[in-house]
Amino acid sequence: MKCTTSVSYSVLINGFNGEKFQPARGHRQGDPLSSFLFLLCEEGFLSLMRLAMKEERLKGVNASRSGPAVSHLLFANDCIWFGKASMRGASLFKEILGEYGCCSGQQVNFKKSIIFFNRNTSEANKQGVVNLLAV
Known part of the structure; x- marks a missing residue:
């Protein structure tokens, strides 16, 4: 939070720096720091996923018989998680x-x-998972 609350800005006006000011609302979407902060935070989540896989509590899925198990995929600020239903x-x-x-x-x-x-997931398992996760 120190990185996002201690920032100050200065606007260039006609080639001259204006007065410095601090944003009153903190970190906002579109801030150049957004992507970096997301990845930094996401690393904590990924550590929890890797630990669950290492402890064999989470299995992930295999794209092929000899390929590695995949428990998650990340794209920009979206995540896809794979697991047993x-x-x-x-x-x-x-x-x-x-x-x-x-x-x-x-x-x-x-x-x-x-x-x-x-498609092989039973209706009972589907309903149980949907209800538990409230999705």
């Missing part, structure tokens, strides 16, 4: 998200989240 798997995701949220102050917007299931 079960109450245990959903509880683990919820636990990881809860721990990450407590540490970072960031929360998943479940209203903007979507779950996709493998």
Whole structure:
């Protein structure tokens, strides 16, 4: 937070620096620091995912028989998580998200989240996961 609350700006007017000022609202979307801060925070989340995989609590999915297991993919500020569609798997995701949220102050917007299931997933498992994660 020190990085985002201690910044000051100066506007160049006709080739001359204007007076310095500090933003009153803190860090905002579009700030050049946004991407870096997102990646820095995301590293904490990824550490929790890697730990769960190392402890074999999270399995991920394999794209091929000999390929590595993939538990997540990141693109800009979006995440895709892969896991077993079960109450245990959903509880683990919820636990990881809860721990990450407590540490970072960031929360998943479940209203903007979507779950996709493998066609072999039973309706009971689908409904249990959807209800547990409130997606």
